[in-house]
Amino acid sequence: MVGADIEGLIKFFSKMPGLGPRSARRFVLYLLKHKQQKLLPLIDLLAHTAEHVSECTECGNLDTENPCTICSNQRRNKAHLCVVEHVADLWALERSGAFQGIYHVLGGTLSALDGIGPDELRIPYLKQRIQSNQTTELTLALNVTLEGQTTNHYLAAELASPGLKITSIAHGVPLGGELDYLDSGTLITALAARRTLETEES
Amino acid sequence: MVGADIEGLIKFFSKMPGLGPRSARRFVLYLLKHKQQKLLPLIDLLAHTAEHVSECTECGNLDTENPCTICSNQRRNKAHLCVVEHVADLWALERSGAFQGIYHVLGGTLSALDGIGPDELRIPYLKQRIQSNQTTELTLALNVTLEGQTTNHYLAAELASPGLKITSIAHGVPLGGELDYLDSGTLITALAARRTLETEES
Ligand SMILES: [Zn+2]
Ligand SMILES: [Zn+2]
Numbered sequence: 090m091v092g093a094d095i096e097g098l099i100k101f102f103s104k105m106p107g108l109g110p111r112s113a114r115r116f117v118l119y120l121l122k123h124k125q126q127k128l129l130p131l132i133d134l135l136a137h138t139a140e141h142v143s144e145c146t147e148c149g150n151l152d153t154e155n156p157c158t159i160c161s162n163q164r165r166n167k168a169h170l171c172v173v174e175h176v177a178d179l180w181a182l183e184r185s186g187a188f189q190g191i192y193h194v195l196g197g198t199l200s201a202l203d204g205i206g207p208d209e210l211r212i213p214y215l216k217q218r219i220q221s222n223q224t225t226e227l228t229l230a231l232n233v234t235l236e237g238q239t240t241n242h243y244l245a246a247e248l249a250s251p252g253l254k255i256t257s258i259a260h261g262v263p264l265g266g267e268l269d270y271l272d273s274g275t276l277i278t279a280l281a282a283r284r285t286l287e288t289e290e291s
Numbered sequence: 292m293v294g295a296d297i298e299g300l301i302k303f304f305s306k307m308p309g310l311g312p313r314s315a316r317r318f319v320l321y322l323l324k325h326k327q328q329k330l331l332p333l334i335d336l337l338a339h340t341a342e343h344v345s346e347c348t349e350c351g352n353l354d355t356e357n358p359c360t361i362c363s364n365q366r367r368n369k370a371h372l373c374v375v376e377h378v379a380d381l382w383a384l385e386r387s388g389a390f391q392g393i394y395h396v397l398g399g400t401l402s403a404l405d406g407i408g409p410d411e412l413r414i415p416y417l418k419q420r421i422q423s424n425q426t427t428e429l430t431l432a433l434n435v436t437l438e439g440q441t442t443n444h445y446l447a448a449e450l451a452s453p454g455l456k457i458t459s460i461a462h463g464v465p466l467g468g469e470l471d472y473l474d475s476g477t478l479i480t481a482l483a484a485r486r487t488l489e490t491e492e493s
Contacts, residue, residue: 091382092354094340101333107317112309118379119308120337121344121353128341131303132334135322138296139330142323151323152294177320180293 095121147218149194149211151176159183159191166190168225170218172244174198174232182230185273190228193218198236199243212244219248229257297323349420351396351413353378361385361393368392370427372420374446376400376434384432387475392430395420400438401445414446421450431459 091099095117102113120128138153145157152158159165169190173179179192195210207213219227229244231237245255293301297319304315322330340355347359354360361367371392375381381394397412409415421429431446433439447457 091352091385092356092360094336094343094355095353098336098340101336105318106321107314108310112314114379114382115309116307118353118382121340122378124341124344128337132337132341134296134300134303135330135334135337138300138323139326139334141296142326150293151297151320153296154294158294176324177316180316180320183293 148179148192149176149196150179150192164189167222169228170222170224170226171228171230172215173230174237174240178230178232185277187273187277188228190226191222195231195240198231198234198240200236207243207247210240212247215244216248219250219253224253226254226256229255350381350394351378351398352381352394366391369424371430372424372426372428373430373432374417375432376439376442380432380434387479389475389479390430392428393424397433397442400433400436400442402438409445409449412442414449417446418450421452421455426455428456428458431457 098117099110099113102108102116103110105113108116120131141153142151143153143155144150145152145155145160147156147160150157150159154161166189169188170193171182171188171190172193172195173182174195174197176194179194182188182192193211193215195212195215197205197210199205199207199210218224227244227248229241231241241257245257249255300319301312301315304310304318305312307315310318322333343355344353345355345357346352347354347357347362349358349362352359352361356363368391371390372395373384373390373392374395374397375384376397376399378396381396384390384394395413395417397414397417399407399412401407401409401412420426429446429450431443433443443459447459451457
């Protein structure tokens with residue numbers, strides 16, 4: 090039996106997404122062996138982050154600043170709004186470096202079965218932002234799943250208005266694929282090939 | 292650009308052994324999304340561990356108690372001492388559940404090239420412990436590498452004395468294999484098949 094505290098840490102990390110028991114053990118042992126250079130700085134960084142992290146009240150991103158680093162960046166194009174399901178998708182698009190606008194995190198997809206309607210998905214606030222930001226292009230970057238595409242079509246129909254170009258990132262990704270799992274190259278291509286959706290107004 | 296603090300956390304975790312950028316991102320996002328249930332308890336556990344962790348002055352294990360959980364366990368057989376290279380090896384043997392004695396962590400292997408002699412490896416203290424614990428069996432569980440086996444032979448020759456049975460875990464493991472990478476089953480077999488080394492005294 091390894092000590093209870095250390096066993097607790099290993100168990101904690103073992104259950105995290107992307108980690109297993111082996112990674113967790115190696116990771117914990119590494120931290121314990123490098124207390125000054127690794128473990129203590131990590132605790133400081135985690136504590137600082139925990140104290141300041143919040144959902145950006147504008148876009149829904151998670152950050153230690155509010156509005157988040159992206160929303161408060163003057164060089165981002167506020168008139169180009171990209172809609173994603175989850176924060177992980179926003180991060181994936183940011184890694185691609187291909188998008189210079191701002192984001193709107195829905196928090197999921199519409200699902201009649203699960204009782205998730207527009208009000209559960211920050212869609213009312215999306216409408217507000219389109220108006221207040223004077224959005225000229227709305228790019229839908231939902232996952233290529235049945236629910237994602239249903240939501241895509243709902244948004245395209247619901248938000249259509251004169252002067253608003255609604256685009257969707259290209260389907261360069263396999264069906265069932267989720268943005269968070271894609272390499273940046275695929276995302277760059279998909280963004281570059283985005284197309285205007287046919288709406289009643291267009 | 293994701294926020295600087297969060298980017299810092301992701302970078303930190305990306306560099307840890309057993310983790311990569313994808314695991315790190317998923318892990319950080321998971322922590323941020325579960326601040327109360329995951330992130331804050333993790334910070335507490337890490338801080339408590341950092342405050343109390345030390346090398347066991349007896350065996351060299353890392354624990355938040357000193358002597359460690361193993362050395363202070365009255366049910367362990369203090370007369371059976373198992374020598375390992377690293378704390379990770381001790382943990383691997385503990386996972387197998389096959390060893391009921393106590394340990395001695397050398398901290399590495401003898402290496403003339405790297406200037407690592409007996410005094411760098413807690414070998415003098417190993418001799419002391421054998422005397423004070425009245426050790427009756429010394430099991431050498433060094434890695435099956437050239438350095439490990441060289442150290443094995445050195446220890447067998449150096450520590451040989453009447454009344455001390457010196458055993459070595461069986462070579463049921465591939466050459467070049469390291470204990471930390473083995474499954475518990477292999478370790479159980481290797482321990483059960485340990486053999487007495489031929490020494491001058493025997
Ligand atoms: Zn934001
Ligand atoms: Zn100990």
